Amino acid sequence: MSTTITIEAENRSVLRRVLVASGLGTLLEYFDYASYSYLATTIAIVFFPPEDRTVALLSTFAVFALSFLVRPIGALVWGGLGDRIGRKSILATTIIIMSGATFLIGFLPGYATLGVAAPILLLLLRMTQSFSASGEYAGAGTFVAEYAPARLRGLLTSVVPMAAAAGFLLASLLATILYASFSPEFMREWGWRIPFFIAGPLGIVGLWLRSRLEDTPQFRRVQEIEREEQELARQQRSASRGSRWAEIRESLPAMLKILLVMSLNAGGYYLLLSYIPTFLIEEAAMSEANSTLVVTIGLVAQLALIPLMARFSDRFGRKRTLMVSSIAFIVLSYPIMTLFSMGGVLLATVVLIVALVFFSMNDAVFPSFFTEMFGTRSRYLGFALPFNVGAMLFGGVAPLIGTWLIAVTGNPSAPAFFLILVGALSLIGLLLTPETARTDLVDVQRKVGTAPIQTL
Numbered sequence: 414m415s416t417t418i419t420i421e422a423e424n425r426s427v428l429r430r431v432l433v434a435s436g437l438g439t440l441l442e443y444f445d446y447a448s449y450s451y452l453a454t455t456i457a458i459v460f461f462p463p464e465d466r467t468v469a470l471l472s473t474f475a476v477f478a479l480s481f482l483v484r485p486i487g488a489l490v491w492g493g494l495g496d497r498i499g500r501k502s503i504l505a506t507t508i509i510i511m512s513g514a515t516f517l518i519g520f521l522p523g524y525a526t527l528g529v530a531a532p533i534l535l536l537l538l539r540m541t542q543s544f545s546a547s548g549e550y551a552g553a554g555t556f557v558a559e560y561a562p563a564r565l566r567g568l569l570t571s572v573v574p575m576a577a578a579a580g581f582l583l584a585s586l587l588a589t590i591l592y593a594s595f596s597p598e599f600m601r602e603w604g605w606r607i608p609f610f611i612a613g614p615l616g617i618v619g620l621w622l623r624s625r626l627e628d629t630p631q632f633r634r635v636q637e638i639e640r641e642e643q644e645l646a647r648q649q650r651s652a653s654r655g656s657r658w659a660e661i662r663e664s665l666p667a668m669l670k671i672l673l674v675m676s677l678n679a680g681g682y683y684l685l686l687s688y689i690p691t692f693l694i695e696e697a698a699m700s701e702a703n704s705t706l707v708v709t710i711g712l713v714a715q716l717a718l719i720p721l722m723a724r725f726s727d728r729f730g731r732k733r734t735l736m737v738s739s740i741a742f743i744v745l746s747y748p749i750m751t752l753f754s755m756g757g758v759l760l761a762t763v764v765l766i767v768a769l770v771f772f773s774m775n776d777a778v779f780p781s782f783f784t785e786m787f788g789t790r791s792r793y794l795g796f797a798l799p800f801n802v803g804a805m806l807f808g809g810v811a812p813l814i815g816t817w818l819i820a821v822t823g824n825p826s827a828p829a830f831f832l833i834l835v836g837a838l839s840l841i842g843l844l845l846t847p848e849t850a851r852t853d854l855v856d857v858q859r860k861v862g863t864a865p866i867q868t869l
Contacts, residue, residue, distance in 0.1 A: 481809030491548025512616020673842025
């Protein structure tokens with residue numbers, strides 16, 4: 414009995430360290446993206462000619478969007494390596510590259526000093542961040558999922574979106590404090606740099622935490638199987654690498670379905686949580702401090718909502734939970750954006766919390782859903798590639814599209830059309846996928862969806 418208790422205690426200790434180490438890297442990634450978005454009105458003045466505010470703002474969001482172009486490349490690199498050499502080593506590498514690039518942004522001179530070289534350097538560092546970050550979220554989700562028991566996989570993998578929300582919350586809190594405490598002149602000179610300086614120490618802490626972990630039991634088991642297969646292949650003088658490529662080819666249909674499901678998460682995340690502060694400033698005449706305050710309160714609510722929605726999916730199914738979210742965005746996006754445009758801190762806060770209730774039904778669930786859709790041999794790549802292609806196609810461009818739609822239509826509610834589109838795409842993807850909740854993770858793609866659903 415004492416031996417069993419000791420083993421269970423050790424397992425819980427390992428799981429806690431896995432959750433903390435995985436979550437910190439995701440927090441850092443989203444802290445970076447959110448800081449850039451929440452400080453966009455200041456960064457636009459620092460890095461672009463200030464004569465035309467709209468052009469400068471569009472240019473700032475264009476840099477944000479262009480940095481996402483490298484994410485599919487990063488997904489191929491990190492996802493492929495993660496499935497071959499291990500989740501742990503890739504997660505240690507990505508966090509140090511990501512934090513280093515973020516830290517260096519804080520030292521960049523502005524347009525007044527370097528001219529056009531300033532936005533070019535900003536873009537290069539943003540692309541470095543995106544390249545490394547493309548392996549972060551998928552790797553963290555895969556790492557946690559392969560440690561988690563099936564009946565709690567939704568709840569435990571929700572630590573990854575919770576860490577993302579915490580990164581947005583930390584950035585929003587910091588932006589709110591900075592705008593409320595310092596003059597516009599100080600913000601343009603030094604204030605905007607502070608969030609980027611914070612990334613350096615956070616990256617070192619994350620690297621230390623991840624270096625203390627072992628790779629997942631599921632990955633280690635597959636590695637042992639592959640070593641036996643390679644030995645057999647050498648004895649039979651046949652190539653063993655073909656089995657891995659066959660596994661990847663077999664997972665491509667699942668990746669396409671997941672890409673459709675990912676459209677709502679990517680588009681919703683970066684429009685609701687990255688773009689809304691700028692929208693409230695430009696379209697609802699709200700101050701910078703009040704606009705970030707609205708998002709800060711919304712993010713506190715989302716942190717509470719995510720584990721609730723994840724647990725809901727453990728009990729009632731991933732697919733059902735995700736479909737409710739998709740339908741809600743198809744129906745409610747236009748009223749939500751219309752209410753946002755009316756202004757007022759209280760109204761905007763209530764509307765954002767309502768929107769986040771339905772968005773959390775997607776955000777809390779998709780890490781477990783994505784990992785359950787792939788075999789261990791292709792899980793990291795299967796998660797990373799559609800996740801990052803979706804981030805490029807629907808996420809990075811969301812603030813730019815929102816600004817552009819308003820500019821060409823003159824309708825402040827126009828960004829809702831983008832949310833309706835991604836909601837519809839996500840619903841189509843879900844209609845094509847099986848239920849995966851409470852099933853064992855499988856090692857090979859052809860067995861996905863065949864494991865019996867476990868009762869709670």
